[in-house]
Amino acid sequence: MTDRWTDRLSDYLDDALSTSDRRELESHIRDCGDCAAALEDLRAIVASARALAARDVERGMETDLWPEIEARLRDIPVRAVPEPVREPWPVHRLSFSMAQLAAACVAVLLLSATAVWFAHDWGRRETLARSAAGGGLITAVPATSAPAEAAQNEIASLKRVLDERRDRLDPSTLRAIEESLAAVEAAVEQARLALEADPDDPYLVAHLEEMASRQLTLLRRAVDLAGGAE
């Protein structure tokens, strides 16, 4: 038994026919006992296949492979993944205490300062990039494309400035900044250690760049908040 619909039965079962083809096939099946029987058999086979996965779970695994797997894993250096970095300031609040309102004000200030910084600094970077390219239109250089020496120097410099101006910041703001910086620095360090163990892993490279970028951004925000660079 074969006709032009035979090879379309699987598409029909998988909902892969156009509406018009589906209607035509359904009309055909009403008159073609062979196709109707084939469709019924295929439907039963597909249903049986789908039941296999559930049966696997019911049966479980007869052999416990864990002891051997565990022994193998102990010989493999752990590819550490940094703890999730805490967002510097909470953003989901349903009710606010006075302290939380103050923190919200700080967040708004920081966002504003960051926006100003980005508007200012991004334009400066594009200008520098254009100059370097002889005035041609090129993509702006990312703020931290790698934990390069220049970025490390900037981080050290910003830390010194922030340390000198800590008394200009509200204690609760300073505490929030320091906690966030500690979290980001820990993440950078973990990413760096992980990358040492596996220098070719592109995920770790990208992760370290992202963490270093966050660290730099956070420090710049904090210095801006403490009075900006002088």
Add this chain to the structure above:
Amino acid sequence: MTPPTTLVAPVRSGAEAEDVSRAQRGDLRAFERLYRAHVARVGGLVRRMMGMEHSLDVTQDIFVRVWQKIGTFRGESAFGTWLHRVAVNVILQKRASLRTERERFLSDEIALETAPARGRTDARDFDVERAIARLPQGARTVFILHDVEGFTHEEIGVFLGVTAGTSKAQLHRARMILRDHLTR
């Protein structure tokens, strides 16, 4: 009839997410819990794709690979879905090392034609497991990945390096071979 939407047992609430997070930081006990939650499904997949001979070794290899790669899991899909993708890749690599997968996919013979004949069996009682094992490898691979595991033809195409159309054709072929066996 639409493909199954879940490849594995539903995500085990926040507990599994917590175990994934812990395992990403090197916690072997958390990884053991993930292993125990998923090994039955992974073992079934390996057994069908590889046969009994290699199933235990390859299942071990899969969980070792998952441990090595778990740091790259970003939570963009369910953990079980991600784990099964890793599993399929390990299986296909293993099979490729035993025989060139693509050659077999395109040129294998219909093994069921030599299978012992059986009387008409109701499809619901049909020993689909045994019949799957006798399918030609290309058709069997697609049938398992699509009808048992729930991958789409597009995903299968990526796994096997073939087009979605080729995957569809192999699936229909597999189902029709199984039906032939059923109606002998």
